[in-house]
Amino acid sequence: MNNMDIVNYQNFLNEVMLELVKTVLNKVKTDGLPENNSIYFSFQTDNPMVKLSDRVKQIYPKEITIVLQYQFHDLKIESEYFSVIISFDGIKETVHVPFSSLTGVIDPNNGFSLKLNPEITKLSDLNDSNSLKELENTLTNSKSSNKIVILDNFRNKHKD
Numbered sequence: 001m002n003n004m005d006i007v008n009y010q011n012f013l014n015e016v017m018l019e020l021v022k023t024v025l026n027k028v029k030t031d032g033l034p035e036n037n038s039i040y041f042s043f044q045t046d047n048p049m050v051k052l053s054d055r056v057k058q059i060y061p062k063e064i065t066i067v068l069q070y071q072f073h074d075l076k077i078e079s080e081y082f083s084v085i086i087s088f089d090g091i092k093e094t095v096h097v098p099f100s101s102l103t104g105v106i107d108p109n110n111g112f113s114l115k116l117n118p119e120i121t122k123l124s125d126l127n128d129s130n131s132l133k134e135l136e137n138t139l140t141n142s143k144s145s146n147k148i149v150i151l152d153n154f155r156n157k158h159k160d
Contacts, residue, residue, distance in 0.1 A: 014117055018099050021114070024107075025082050028068060029075045034109075038069035042104040043097050044118055049081070051096030056088050063103060066095060 028039065042065040043050065045057050056064070066086055068075075073085040074094070081098040105114040 010117070017114055017116055018102070021099065021102065021105055021116075022077060022082075024105070025075065025077045029077060033068065037107075037109045038067050040065050040067050040104075040106040040108070041097065041102065042106075043101040044103060045101075047098060047101035047118070049096075049098040050101055051083075051094070053088075053093050056093070065104075066097075 024039070033039070042063060044062065045052055045060050045064050046062055052064075066084075068084065068086075071087055073092075075084045076082060080100070081096055083094055083096045085092055085094050087093075101118055102116045103118060104116060106112065
């Protein structure tokens, strides 16, 4: 049995982080933001579920960061997305952001930063065996990218 079959830590971690984002958004919706506070949300604009004007998508074809600070309205939080009315160059528009497109959240006033992996979220939303293989390949490929240190390489090897 493969360890992937037992515990998928990356998937769990991403799910927990997304729940944290939803909790923060609900707090902002009910309590507002304290004066001079802001929260930055970065997301992939090329995600087909993102709703954003063509004008803004042309300027930011891959990713954008929006700021909730002074002038945002009608914040809505659903299980799969949030939407908000903000201004781009003085033009108000509704932005629809699926949680699966989020790449980061930053609250500079509280020294908080969160990096999300939309690829894991997208794959974990699928429930067929091909998506599980795809997820396993994604994680396996990330291991070979020298981002993970294997502790066995640093352990003293004793021969009994």
